[in-house]
Amino acid sequence: MKSIYSDDSLALHTDLYQINMAETYWADGIHNRKAIFELYFRKLPFGNGYAVFAGLERMLEYLRNFKFSESDLAYLQQEVGYKEDFINYLRDIRFTGDMYSMLEGELVFGNEPIVRIEAPLVEAQLIETALLNIVNYQTLIATKASRIKHVAGEETVMEFGTRRAQEMDAAIWGTRAAIIGGFDSTSNVRAGKLFDLPVAGTHAHSLVQSYRSDYEAFHAYARRHKDCVFLVDTYDTLKSGVPMAIKVAKELGDKINFIGVRLDSGDIAFLSKEARRMLDEAGFPEAKIVVSNDLDEYTMLNLRAQNARVDLWGIGTKIITAYDQPALGAVYKIVSIEDENGVMQDTIKISANAEKVTTPGHKKVYRIIDRENGKAEGDYICMHDEDPSSEERLKMFHPVHTFISKFVTNFEAKNLHEKVIANGEVVYESPTVEEMKQYAFANLDQLWDEYKRSLNPEAYPVDLSQKCWDNKMRNIEEVKEMVQRTVDEIEGA
Numbered sequence: 001m002k003s004i005y006s007d008d009s010l011a012l013h014t015d016l017y018q019i020n021m022a023e024t025y026w027a028d029g030i031h032n033r034k035a036i037f038e039l040y041f042r043k044l045p046f047g048n049g050y051a052v053f054a055g056l057e058r059m060l061e062y063l064r065n066f067k068f069s070e071s072d073l074a075y076l077q078q079e080v081g082y083k084e085d086f087i088n089y090l091r092d093i094r095f096t097g098d099m100y101s102m103l104e105g106e107l108v109f110g111n112e113p114i115v116r117i118e119a120p121l122v123e124a125q126l127i128e129t130a131l132l133n134i135v136n137y138q139t140l141i142a143t144k145a146s147r148i149k150h151v152a153g154e155e156t157v158m159e160f161g162t163r164r165a166q167e168m169d170a171a172i173w174g175t176r177a178a179i180i181g182g183f184d185s186t187s188n189v190r191a192g193k194l195f196d197l198p199v200a201g202t203h204a205h206s207l208v209q210s211y212r213s214d215y216e217a218f219h220a221y222a223r224r225h226k227d228c229v230f231l232v233d234t235y236d237t238l239k240s241g242v243p244m245a246i247k248v249a250k251e252l253g254d255k256i257n258f259i260g261v262r263l264d265s266g267d268i269a270f271l272s273k274e275a276r277r278m279l280d281e282a283g284f285p286e287a288k289i290v291v292s293n294d295l296d297e298y299t300m301l302n303l304r305a306q307n308a309r310v311d312l313w314g315i316g317t318k319i320i321t322a323y324d325q326p327a328l329g330a331v332y333k334i335v336s337i338e339d340e341n342g343v344m345q346d347t348i349k350i351s352a353n354a355e356k357v358t359t360p361g362h363k364k365v366y367r368i369i370d371r372e373n374g375k376a377e378g379d380y381i382c383m384h385d386e387d388p389s390s391e392e393r394l395k396m397f398h399p400v401h402t403f404i405s406k407f408v409t410n411f412e413a414k415n416l417h418e419k420v421i422a423n424g425e426v427v428y429e430s431p432t433v434e435e436m437k438q439y440a441f442a443n444l445d446q447l448w449d450e451y452k453r454s455l456n457p458e459a460y461p462v463d464l465s466q467k468c469w470d471n472k473m474r475n476i477e478e479v480k481e482m483v484q485r486t487v488d489e490i491e492g493a
């Protein structure tokens with residue numbers, strides 16, 4: 001790696017093509033036209049029925065500080081080959097637009113805008129890659145965490161993943177996302193410091209191996225640590241580990257808080273039941289059993305089915321790497337652009353795949369909540385000048401299979417977007433991570449159980465208003481006519 005630049009910035013944390021497009025807009029004089037972009041994913045991860053949004057705080061930090069540094073500019077000019085006039089233009093670029101976003105801990109579904117950016121075209125374009133990078137990872141991890149916590153219920157879930165994470169940033173931000181999704185603590189001390197998260201941990205096999213005996217190791221640990229969880233599987237869980245943990249706990253009595261034991265290998269169902277029996281018989285019915293070893297929601301469910309006696313779960317690799325689905329496919333699409341007369345014109349991307357056709361225009365997204373039972377009926381995407389609250393009887397219909405429809409009455413329409421940046425100024429103060437987690441729990445309470453089950457959940461409705469749907473159809477027709485004119489011109493030439 002080249003020397004560490006003292007003025008390294010995140011503005012270059014982008015794909016080259018964004019800068020190439022920025023140069024095109026600038027050279028053509030359309031760079032300051034107002035544009036609206038939306039960030040959303042199409043398909044929920046892990047086959048889950050919902051996702052938990054995370055990443056806003058980092059996006060705000062990134063946009064607040066967006067600026068090419070002198071070493072960035074020198075690199076772009078000398079190594080990549082951009083001309084000086086464009087470099088000089090880039091020097092003064094900042095994010096001056098507006099940002100509307102869901103809040104961290106919000107439940108989010110396919111094809112609904114999580115974030116809306118309204119900004120000069122060039123700015124909105126340059127930030128795409130970083131925003132997607134942030135949201136795709138953090139939302140993925142928060143969602144996986146929510147699935148795991150859903151299985152754990154009241155039992156404690158500890159995040160142990162740092163050593164297996166895709167490098168250091170992923171460990172830090174992934175841990176934070178895991179807590180938003182419902183985890184109780186992390187073993188990553190820096191994440192604890194940076195985000196004010198509860199930190200927790202036990203000890204490793206190396207401690208026991210260093211003392212060459214369970215008894216000596218537990219005793220040494222207990223001399224310096226009041227709260228003790230002893231790792232009991234280094235040599236022989238039932239013949240040495242658990243008996244020595246009990247022996248040390250009895251010897252030291254009130255001098256320590258004997259929290260319990262950790263199992264990290266072997267048959268967790270069998271060993272946890274045996275360990276439970278031994279602890280109970282020794283007079284430690286309150287002692288907890290912590291388990292770890294490549295766990296996730298599937299092994300947890302399976303262990304439950306075997307009546308494993310587990311109080312706390314330590315989860316590493318499978319949460320921090322989102323092991324069974326390594327990426328969320330969120331995209332960032334332009335939906336409206338100012339024309340030469342200063343009028344906003346909707347814009348659409350056509351695809352043979354109906355799900356991939358973008359929904360044009362300046363839109364808003366509401367959660368429709370039944371006032372009688374407090375449950376979410378679905379999400380409703382409408383044009384920015386529509387207000388579903390004013391409707392007595394709201395028609396909701398599937399945006400592709402339009403014959404699937406229903407009417408809702410006596411509902412509350414909750415606007416899911418908050419204005420978090422106004423004219424480049426961050427106008428939103430992030431709550432604590434704990435508050436984000438509580439917000440996610442409260443949102444889950446609004447969701448029917450059918451959408452929350454981890455296997456084959458029902459599809460939660462994300463519907464378009466009639467006006468939004470009509471607008472989309474009109475845009476499709478316009479594009480078809482435009483393509484036909486092009487074909488005619490070519491054939492006529």
Ligand SMILES: Nc1ncnc2c1ncn2[C@@H]1O[C@H](COP(=O)(O)OP(=O)(O)OP(=O)(O)O)[C@@H](O)[C@H]1O
Nearest residue numbers: 264265266267268269270293294295299302303306
């Ligand atoms: N009773 C069980 N039912 C289902 N899965 C289990 C059970 N007990 C353990 N597992 C899981 O099985 C996987 C493999 O465990 P296994 O016992 O083969 O390896 P191990 O004992 O951890 O070996 P190592 O000593 O190398 O760590 C782990 O993901 C573990 O969580």
Ligand SMILES: O=P(O)(O)OC[C@H]1O[C@H](OP(=O)(O)OP(=O)(O)O)[C@H](O)[C@@H]1O
Nearest residue numbers: 160204205264292293294295315316317
């Ligand atoms: O299994 P995970 O879900 O990824 O959780 C983290 C793992 O990290 C540790 O193992 P490691 O072998 O790295 O070290 P240790 O067992 O010697 O502590 C710990 O014992 C867990 O098994």
Ligand SMILES: O=C(O)c1cccnc1
Nearest residue numbers: 160187200201202203316
């Ligand atoms: O504290 C622990 O037990 C721990 C921490 C990180 C990874 N594995 C275990």
